[in-house]
Amino acid sequence: MKLTSMLAPYLPILTWGRTYNRGSLTNDLTAAVIVTIMLIPQSLAYAMLAGLPPQMGLYASILPITLYAIFGTSRSLAVGPVAVVSLLTAASISRIAAPGSEDYIFAAIALAFLSGVFLVAMGVFRLGFMANFLSHPVIAGFITASGLIIAASQLKAILGIQAEGHNLVQLAESLWAHRQDINWITALIGSLTTAFLFWVRKGLLPLLLTLGLTEPVAKIMAKTGPVAAIVATTALVWLLDLQNLGVKIVGAVPQGLPPLTMPKFSLDLWSSLLTSAVLISVIGFVESISVAQTLAAKKRQRIDPDQELIGLGAANIGAAFTSGFPVTGGFSRSVVNYDAGAETPAAGAYTAVGLIFASLFLTPLIFFLPKATLAATIIVAVLSLVDFKILGKAWRYSKADFTAVATTMAITLVVGVETGVIAGVLVSILIHLYKSSRPHIATVGQVPNSEHYRNVLRYDVITQPHILTIRVDESLYFANARFLEDHLLARATQQPQLRHVVLMCSAVNDIDMSALDSLEAVNKRLEDMGVSFHLSEVKGPVMDRLTGTEFLEQLTGDIFLSQKRAMDQLTPLT
Amino acid sequence: MKLTSMLAPYLPILTWGRTYNRGSLTNDLTAAVIVTIMLIPQSLAYAMLAGLPPQMGLYASILPITLYAIFGTSRSLAVGPVAVVSLLTAASISRIAAPGSEDYIFAAIALAFLSGVFLVAMGVFRLGFMANFLSHPVIAGFITASGLIIAASQLKAILGIQAEGHNLVQLAESLWAHRQDINWITALIGSLTTAFLFWVRKGLLPLLLTLGLTEPVAKIMAKTGPVAAIVATTALVWLLDLQNLGVKIVGAVPQGLPPLTMPKFSLDLWSSLLTSAVLISVIGFVESISVAQTLAAKKRQRIDPDQELIGLGAANIGAAFTSGFPVTGGFSRSVVNYDAGAETPAAGAYTAVGLIFASLFLTPLIFFLPKATLAATIIVAVLSLVDFKILGKAWRYSKADFTAVATTMAITLVVGVETGVIAGVLVSILIHLYKSSRPHIATVGQVPNSEHYRNVLRYDVITQPHILTIRVDESLYFANARFLEDHLLARATQQPQLRHVVLMCSAVNDIDMSALDSLEAVNKRLEDMGVSFHLSEVKGPVMDRLTGTEFLEQLTGDIFLSQKRAMDQLTPLT
Structure with missing residues (x-):
């Protein structure tokens, strides 16, 4: 048996790499260009959501996406910072260090490292089934509640005020307390951008189709809306010197390759991050694998869940060594990657090259980018995750499932994201045990x-x-x-x-x-x-x-x- | 519908009380006399095991047994202090107060009260199914491990030394550390009594049968062995003034009716006792109901688990108001009660009268009773609970059940009783979930x-x-x-x-x-x-x-x- 065929199950690249040809190259390159354009604002925005410097969003996409290309089994999955995982990151590390501090950054890196090690361990020991305990009602309730919390947390940037909190109650109180401080120019930019991005989602695609574009091209162009918003608002701030009127901007972002970092070895830090690392790993894995499976099924390809764990684990370990933070396979970017014609994970590697280019040369261009614009892109992205219909659907299907959805949603909104997920998992296990304890x-x-x-x-x-x-x-x-x-x-x-x-x-x-x-x-x-x-x-x-x-x-x-x-x-x- | 028939399901006494006659009275009285004789040493010993003054053992039997007679559904169950519950009581309250202190006694009373309220609540809300989560492997592992811990904890009294600890490791270390302090007279009394009681268990019954006694009489006489040991060793100490040679005796026990007590209302105390109260309630209930069902089936009688919860809850609340500590239905005493011919729960009420007599008039007689004798009765009683065969049986039947038994046993022995039970319950739930997560x-x-x-x-x-x-x-x-x-x-x-x-x-x-x-x-x-x-x-x-x-x-x-x-x-x- 040759070495390559022995390694093949653990290195999917050995399988698809063998048949790589010029046709695949062209398709992958095209997809990479489009995904890169989409990923730049997303990466910056999710870093901001996690309370981290924007460049860390770019860093968190480069090596991770490359490592996933080597170890992952999905041919379309695009790995990087995603909304829910960024929110969980913020919730977890802000308990340990003050946002903006150096310790906060170290904690984010350590969290990516722990989460990566945990994912790889789950993969090696074939423990992927653990993710099953996140039942669909719990995930649905959690995603909707997190979407609302994320949107609420971004309102501060849209309004140009200070606000803090890790649940909807704290955020609402905090926003209300600072209602006098609203910067009206920021609020105008923020709300117009939000409205524009909502319109892009609903109205741009039909418009482009009427203009005679083919559906695939129109679909992809419609996804570049955030880039247009970024260019426009950045130019606006620059031209009118709005930063002097209190509009908060991204400011100086260091140019260069992701700096190599060594995750801090500190048992204290690790033990206080452990629960969060497990939650982030499991939630990230569940999100990622469902995207990967949906896309793979369309081409009758197979996703190996245990190998996926290794792929995502490698990506997170990579993030930890290159100044990133926890990452996973994202839904919207993977769909774009797929729609843009990506054939193999190599598209991911090419995206990484694009992002390296961005972090080397493009960061000066976003000096004047208003934070409100990034907040608007986050709000529009996460509100599409909010789905209250699940409550009615669950109620009609079974009261047990309804209880799980409602508990998860309520506790996430009122107490916080981590408690919400844990409560949801416990409630669904208890309901299952209760049901099977009184059988028919x-x-x-x-x-x-x-x-x-x-x-x-x-x-x-x-x-x-x-x-x-x-x-x-x-x-x-x-x-x-x-x-x-x-x-x-x-x-x-x-x-x-x-x-x-x-x-x-x-x-x-x-x-x-x-x-x-x-x-x-x-x-x-x-x-x-x-x-x-x-x-x-x-x-x-x-x-x-x-x-x-x-x-x-x-x-x-x-x-x-x-x-x-x-x-x-x-x-x-x- | 008449009031009595409306109340009948909640007051079983209304059902059996109606047909009570002279025949039942005679049978119940006979059983009561025998059970009283057996209960006196048991009650004293289990109070000692719980780290409480011996008279509290008597107090914990009087009102509780009467209340159970009114509210319980078993016709043979004898309620009072039992070994495992006494051990759990000691483990729980010694975390809060020093044994021997007044706070320790208050904590024991509060624990009985909380446990009673919890049991009644489980009964009223029909939550008896919660007890099902104590699987048989967990119970078996726990009982065996507790038996060993109890026996080890009594070795100090047998040897006349000081030793402390809530698991086998601590106890062994503590006994070893005090090995120089052994009081050899105490050790002699203790070991001879233990040997005698073991012989009573195995050898007395055949002997009595050979002597021509009928089996029921012989069986009951064989159960009075501890009383004989108490009389003999008390007399020995008294005659030879052994207390002056360092043999520890029970000493002055207050004479009189159980003093009325009011459980302390303290949220702090209650919240620190809550987990223990839940554990004691559930473990006590499981022990009690399995005894009750075994005995009821022999007469084709029915036990209502939810009403049993109310009966046991009332008994514990009764214990709390009369200077007692947590109680439940005990195995050996209930079997004696049944074998002695008890027909209705009234036998329990007559036993209470017997115990009132004992606490009014008999306590001076036990002034010279050596503590080593009580320790010997405990050791002999609990070692009969120890059953390592369960490990082999579980191993042969299924590795999953073996894991549950072994985990519970190991953690109970090494860490402690409460952690052991909780770990056992969690492990069996996880195993069940794991099995059903990878179905055939x-x-x-x-x-x-x-x-x-x-x-x-x-x-x-x-x-x-x-x-x-x-x-x-x-x-x-x-x-x-x-x-x-x-x-x-x-x-x-x-x-x-x-x-x-x-x-x-x-x-x-x-x-x-x-x-x-x-x-x-x-x-x-x-x-x-x-x-x-x-x-x-x-x-x-x-x-x-x-x-x-x-x-x-x-x-x-x-x-x-x-x-x-x-x-x-x-x-x-x-």
Whole structure:
């Protein structure tokens, strides 16, 4: 076996790199140019959202996007700073250091490093399934609430005032307290830019199509709206000297390659960032993989979740060593990359080259860029994530899912992002455990003239006074073992003529030791009542496990392959 | 409806009290006398185990046993201090106050009160199912580890030295550090008493039977061994003035009725006791209900778990108001009560009268009782709880259950009782979630010449290259939704001729919103690949829920009542 084919599963580049040709190159280059143009304002804006210097947004895109190209499995995913992860970064590190301080920057770098190591570890140990505990209702509730918090946090820049807070309540109070300080020129620039960007989202595409552009070109041009807004507002500030009238600008951004950094090794810092690193990793991974899978399916390509973890982990470790902050695969940029025709992860590498060019030569151009413009691009981006319809949808589908959405949303808005996610995960686990702790249990009887046995409450079936057949629609495990025990014993004491109890196990996929003990107890207690206990329709793997247990030795009744056989044998011939 | 019949479900006494007659009275009185004799040393010993004055053990038995007689549903359960709950009490309150101090006593009373309120609340809100999360492996591991810790903690009294600690490591270190201080007379009394009590357990019953006693009488007499040990060692100390040679004695115990106490209302105290109160309540409830159910089943009586919570809650609140500490239904005393012929909970009330007599008149008699004797009764009682066989049994049955037992046991022994239980509960929940997050998924095919569809790996079945049928043996919910999604998509990309994917849902008892979203995603992605997605054998309640969802509207394929119909329709006639 050759070295390359041994490494291939861990280095997807060895697979696609082999068939790389001039056609792919052209497509990837085109996509890279478009994504670069889109990424510049996004990167600056998300750095600002995270409370970091704008250039760190560019730095966080260069090496990460390249490393993902080597280790990731998606051919279209564009990795870099994204809104929700930037918000989580800010929430986490602002507990440790003051925004603007050097410690704050170190903390962001350490967070990217920890998150990268955690992602790689999850990938290597194949722990990607952990991400499953972020249920869809929790993600939906969290994303909507985070979108609102992000939008609210950006209002300060739009209005040119100071405001702080990590939840909607704090932000609203803080904005209200500073309402006298509004800089009206900033507010005008900010609100016009916001309105323009909303219009770009809804109105530009139809306009471009009417103007005769083809749909793919029009779609991509519509995404460059933020660049136009940046150019226009920067020029406006420069021409009218608005910075002297209190309009806050980005100012001097250092030119040059991302400076190499070494993540600080500090157990204290690391332990205070650990929970946040886990949350950021898991949330970032979930966001990234769903984008990657959506795009891959369209080309019948395959995403390997465990390899994706390694790809994203490498990207974050890369961010930590090049003055970046936590990154993940972003939705909008990946879609643009895909639409622009990116064929392989090489497009990402070319984007990195574009961003290097930007950080080397373009930063002086954004000196006069108003912060309000960046805030406007953030607000427009995140408000598209806000979706209250999920509440109604969840309510109609199931009250359990509604509870999970509503809890996550409410706690995120009122308490904060990290508490919100954790509460959501705990609530959904508790709801699941609660549901499976009281499984659906039906008393069944024979559908006349058939071999079918159905719920006595749903069907007109034949039952016998000396036989009770109970079907339980859940695997038997500790959370429902005693419930079943209580139910069976309660039913048995109610039926004085009872001689046989049959537990129909057609929907029982597992029996754990607590459930086995409960079945043993049921068997003994029924025996004390003079009633035999039988099982029917036990599945193969469950039967394998029961074989050789005391329960089976002590069972007063039999195990029947089918419910029909049980009834045939237990019904006396009359 | 009469008031009494309205109240009957909440006051079981109204049910059994109505048919109370002279026969029941005689039986109950006999049982009460025997249980009283047994309870006196037990109560003193468990108070000592909890680090409390011995008379509190008596107090904790009087009103609680009476209140349980009114509110509880078991006819044989004897409520009072028990070993494990006393150990938990000591572990909890010694964090707050120094043993021997007044605050320590107040904390014990507050703990009983909180635990009582919590139990009543669980009963009223029908939250008894919460106890299910203490799985059998966790309970087994915890009881064995606690038994060892209790036995180790009593070694100090047996040896007449000082030793402290809340886990086996601390206790062993402390005993070793004080090894020079052993009082050899105490050690002699202690070890002989222990040996005698072990012999009583194993050897006395056969001896009494050989001597011609009937089995019930012999059984009960064998339980009075501790009383004999107490009488003998007390007499010995008194006769030889051993207290002057360093043998620690119980000393002056106040005579009189249990003093009324008012649980201290202190939010600080309560909040620091809350977790412990919850743990004690749940563990006490689980211990109590399993005893109650075992005994009730023998007489085909019914135990109502929610009413039991109220009964135990009332008992604990009673303990709090009469200078007691947390109580629950004990195993050995309830078995004695049952064996002695108790017919109704009135036996408990008569036992209370016996204990009042004891605390009024008998306490001077135990002035010379050596503490080593009490320690010996505890050691012998708890070592019978220690059962390492559970490790092997769990290992053979399932590695998951073994992990839960071993974790609980190890953490309880090394860290402490509360951490041990909590770790055990968390580990068993995580294991359950992990298992259900990677459900058994089988590719199925048709068993030749039949309507049965089975696992291709277990049976020799017929499959078709353009149809893939997958059966998933688990309810679909957030923890396994993405796993199924990955599996289906991975399988679909492997089979180039594929046109149809059928998901066989015969073992799917529920589909939550995350799983629905995953199915929607699978449907869309398969559509992108040109493959239709079908479901078969969907259960009634699951189908009810799916009706009206977007998923069903967008489904590219059909929903088939049976797998056979699916295959008939999807197989082209050739």
